[in-house]
Amino acid sequence: MSQNQKDHILPLKVYLLSGAALLLLTVVTVAISFVHLGPFNLAVAMLIASFKASIVALIFMHLAYDNKLFLSIFLISIAFVTVFIVLTMFDTLRRGDLYQESAKPIQEQSIIYQKEQSPEAPKAPVEANSKAN
Numbered sequence: 001m002s003q004n005q006k007d008h009i010l011p012l013k014v015y016l017l018s019g020a021a022l023l024l025l026t027v028v029t030v031a032i033s034f035v036h037l038g039p040f041n042l043a044v045a046m047l048i049a050s051f052k053a054s055i056v057a058l059i060f061m062h063l064a065y066d067n068k069l070f071l072s073i074f075l076i077s078i079a080f081v082t083v084f085i086v087l088t089m090f091d092t093l094r095r096g097d098l099y100q101e102s103a104k105p106i107q108e109q110s111i112i113y114q115k116e117q118s119p120e121a122p123k124a125p126v127e128a129n130s131k132a133n
Helices: 012-032 038-060 067-094
Strands: none
Touching: 012 038, 038 067
16 A cells, blocks of 8 residues: 555645635635625535635645545536535525415514614613602
8 A cells, every 4th residue: 555655745835825725715705795696695605615625625635646536536526516506506596486485584574684773772760769869
């Protein structure tokens, strides 16, 4: 088994650049969460997460420099996950076409569907005996 192993040493620059890319993609993920894309929010978040997972697998787990069979297995599994996400997105995007009631939120009175209201200042309780002294 040790005859098949090849040592490879990556320069520090590769690790720093991949770490910076992961940090940048994290900032993009947080920034894009504030943009309303409708039903495509999930697709964009999964796409960014896929890029981040690929960087981790290829660089930090040394999959890019290992046996190419492992790389092909990784790519095939990514393809299957992509197919499953696309099928899920078809269901999510077209959910209300057949049955209108399934397009509505399950619990309309939930706090996430309520409009923001400015909180009122709490009122001090009125005491009946305040004029006694």
